[in-house]
Amino acid sequence: xxxxxxxxxxxxxxxxxxxxxxxxxxxxxxxxxxxxxxxxxxxxxxxxxxxxxxxxxxxxxxxxxxxxxxxxxxxxxxxxxxxxxxxxxxxxxxxxxxxxxxxxxxxxxxxxxxxxxxxxxxxxxxxxxxxxxxxxxxxxxxxxxxxxxxxxxxxxxxxxxxxxxxxxxxxxxxxxxxxxxxxxxxxxxxxxxxxxxxxxxxxxxxxxxxxxxxxxxxxxxxxxxxxxxxxxxxxxxxxxxxxxxxxxxxxxxxxxxxxxxxxxxxxxxxxx
Numbered sequence: 001x002x003x004x005x006x007x008x009x010x011x012x013x014x015x016x017x018x019x020x021x022x023x024x025x026x027x028x029x030x031x032x033x034x035x036x037x038x039x040x041x042x043x044x045x046x047x048x049x050x051x052x053x054x055x056x057x058x059x060x061x062x063x064x065x066x067x068x069x070x071x072x073x074x075x076x077x078x079x080x081x082x083x084x085x086x087x088x089x090x091x092x093x094x095x096x097x098x099x100x101x102x103x104x105x106x107x108x109x110x111x112x113x114x115x116x117x118x119x120x121x122x123x124x125x126x127x128x129x130x131x132x133x134x135x136x137x138x139x140x141x142x143x144x145x146x147x148x149x150x151x152x153x154x155x156x157x158x159x160x161x162x163x164x165x166x167x168x169x170x171x172x173x174x175x176x177x178x179x180x181x182x183x184x185x186x187x188x189x190x191x192x193x194x195x196x197x198x199x200x201x202x203x204x205x206x207x208x209x210x211x212x213x214x215x216x217x218x219x220x221x222x223x224x225x226x227x228x229x230x231x232x233x234x235x236x237x238x239x240x241x242x243x244x245x246x247x248x249x250x251x252x253x254x255x256x257x258x259x260x261x262x263x264x265x266x267x268x269x270x271x272x
Contacts, residue, residue, distance in 0.1 A: 019056035030062035033169030042175025066139030102131030175250030178230025187264030
């Protein structure tokens with residue numbers, strides 16, 4: 001959204017201090033493990049932009065809290081699967097041969113938003129090793145969350161999502177809906193439904209210091225029904241744990257990750 005439109009829809013200036021107050025009112029507490037999916041423009045015009053949002057989140061979580069964000073780079077994938085936009089078939093092999101390898105310090109995010117892209121560059125933030133589905137984290141549980149992120153089945157049991165589940169962490173949807181809630185992907189891996197299938201993926205990686213095109217297995221993930229999952233979750237007994245409120249002018253939801261993942265496992269088994 002153009003910045004002028006964001007300014008025009010903002011009635012009260014958003015600052016680090018006002019963000020802290022909004023996060024606390026929503027229910028974020030010191031010591032939480034918090035996975036954040038976000039839209040900066042949805043909050044309104046923020047004095048300090050993405051940096052202000054990150055600083056406010058870290059202040060509310062305190063030194064004992066751990067902040068996590070998705071830092072996916074889905075463009076590091078096989079060009080034969082690209083649709084937005086597709087590229088000519090004659091380019092495919094050249095892309096596989098020459099695309100730079102994933103580098104957790106250098107590779108930018110794709111479609112994750114300004115807050116996540118800014119967070120990954122912050123000092124002392126750790127990023128997992130997956131070339132497509134990485135996560136970044138800061139705080140005392142950061143290493144546990146991002147280490148040992150397996151290449152195969154990258155949002156399954158050996159992923160940061162599963163480690164957040166183990167830690168009884170929380171999910172914050174900051175101006176975005178459940179279509180952005182990557183924790184539901186963990187439910188896809190755990191659920192049993194007829195259309196579930198394993199596919200071959202590929203990405204440029206570094207192996208013993210040398211760039212190589214690496215193939216690996218994953219499931220064919222699909223977020224097209226995640227908004228439906230979210231609506232049904234909010235209207236269920238399980239959804240009573242969700243805290244809804246505003247941060248700036250953004251509609252937000254705060255929820256225990258385990259609760260939404262467990263609900264989604266059953267939902268997917270019944271509805272797919």
